[in-house]
Amino acid sequence: MxxxxxxxxxxxxxxxxxxxxxxxxxxxxxxxxxxxxxxxxxxxxxxxxxxxxxxxxxxxxxxxxxxxxxxxxxxxxxxxxxxxxxxxxxxxxxxxxxxxxxxxxxxxxxxxxxxxxxxxxxxxxxxxxxxxxxxxxxxxxxxxxxxxxxxxxxxxxxxxxxxxxxxxxxxxxxxxxxxxxxxxxxxxxxxxxxxxxxxxxxxxxxxxxxxxxxxxxxxxxxxxxxxxxxxxxxxxxxxxxxxxxxxxxxxxxxxxxxxxxxxxxPENRTFSSTLRVTNHISTGIDGLDTLLGGGILSGESAVVQHDGKAEVGGILYVILSNILKENRSIALLPRINSQPLFLQSVFERLGTPMDDLLDDDRLFVFDHHGVWDDHQNIFKSAEDESGIKSAMTTIHDRSRSQGVVLSLDTNTLRHMLGEETTRQVRSWLQSSVVTPTDAIIDIHNPALLQDELAAFHVDLASQLLETWMNDTGLQYVQLHKSPTGDTGAVRLIEYLDKPPYVRVVT
Known part of the structure; x- marks a missing residue:
């Protein structure tokens, strides 16, 4: 009692x-x-x-x-x-x-x-x-x-x-x-x-x-x-x-x-729910949705920062797979060292076969190294500002789903376009491309970006998550910025051998 x-x-x-x-x-x-x-x-x-x-x-x-x-x-x-x-x-x-x-x-x-x-x-x-x-x-x-x-x-x-x-x-x-x-x-x-x-x-x-x-x-x-x-x-x-x-x-x-x-x-750390109109896209990870106050904000962008040691790719692909199951499309700019066979294996095990997703206009990939097989939804020429803009226009025209979630590795985008063009493209995506049913997830290691570029993405985002691994090998996630959820809270990340594969301990 x-x-x-x-x-x-x-x-x-x-x-x-x-x-x-x-x-x-x-x-x-x-x-x-x-x-x-x-x-x-x-x-x-x-x-x-x-x-x-x-x-x-x-x-x-x-x-x-x-x-x-x-x-x-x-x-x-x-x-x-x-x-x-x-x-x-x-x-x-x-x-x-x-x-x-x-x-x-x-x-x-x-x-x-x-x-x-x-x-x-x-x-x-x-x-x-x-x-x-x-x-x-x-x-x-x-x-x-x-x-x-x-x-x-x-x-x-x-x-x-x-x-x-x-x-x-x-x-x-x-x-x-x-x-x-x-x-x-x-x-x-x-x-x-x-x-x-x-x-x-x-x-x-x-x-x-x-x-x-x-x-x-x-x-x-x-x-x-x-x-x-x-x-x-x-x-x-x-x-x-x-x-x-x-x-x-x-x-x-x-x-x-x-x-x-x-x-x-404070009584609350986020704006009163009675005064805001927000829709969330569920990550499919209960503890993470709870931390975020419902999930990723629809029509907005979220930044995920990592320290280079924490597992990020696995969590990201679990989230993207869950989003795909909710009748949304994914546009993916993967990390520089990501290989098609690895992504294909991950999506297959998560119950969302990659080849089927490409054929059904549900998955779109920016191939910055030319390592992917030819497909109309694999964009190999999108290596400058005009190429990115053309690809995004095509993606929205082809997508048959309720919305598109764009997952961008910011370090890769900077490597492709340079810092100034990266800022211009991200501003254009946020202001001219993203609809109320879309969302952008920016993933980056701040240590590999100039402070101004990292701060630019944080300022542009409505939500900011940070994940890191401590000296004992435990991985944590903290919500630094969001109009919903438990801002400031730190949670442990646990990996499982069966669905949902990832758990954020609340």
Missing amino acids: AVSTGIEKLDEILDGGFQENRTVLVTGPPGAGKSTLAMNFLQAGLENDEHCTYISTEQTPDELRDTFEPFSFDLTDESLTVLSLHARPGSGTDQYDQGTIVETYGADRTDDDIDRHLLRTLEGGDEIDDHSIDFTPANLREFFRFNISGDRVVVDSISGLRSVSENEQTYRRFLLDLIQLINDHHDATALFTAESSRPNTNGMQTGQFSVDELTQYNLHGVIRLQRNRLRGTDRRLLEILKMRGVAYDDRTFELVFGDEGIRIL
């Missing part, structure tokens, strides 16, 4: 919210929004008539009041208990108009060098319970056992509890016991915060955890907050690093503060 985070967009990112009776860690530098996000989480519980506990290990109640004063959080709710547990000398108690505050004050070290803290508990009336204990993990476990209650618990932050432990192993054991106590003994959903402190190259704080990886493994989820400088302004960012059993959105979002706490932006 999902528990609302109190932030509508974060609930959407997490497919409903946090998992009930589990613990999530929010890490980030000072001022990133950890405490505010935690209070949003508790406020949602209070509005749902749940009992909530807020444990601060670094701020007194007065400091907490100051922290949350700009927001509309109801700190006087009688269902909210605030525990202030901090190692500062002093004494005294405090209480809101309603509700309960428990303060823990640090006393000076004893002659035996044992930290002792005075726990003063005010339970909503005049009765005050004072007692002094050794500030040890064992005693704090008992303190938490008897003082934590409710459906939601926040510990802000667990970095402030490090002083109770003699070493990392003791600290880790204490945190694991605390997680088990909250989730299993009290059946509560918990949110922990932790500081990150290592500065990045901009002088801001990065999301380096102050909690070791072994402890993170025992947490149900990890959310990272960051502060980055963007053109002279301080931006706060949120990213989900881990959330067990949840199909979460792994993209980076920006967070801003408002009267009700935290807002997460």
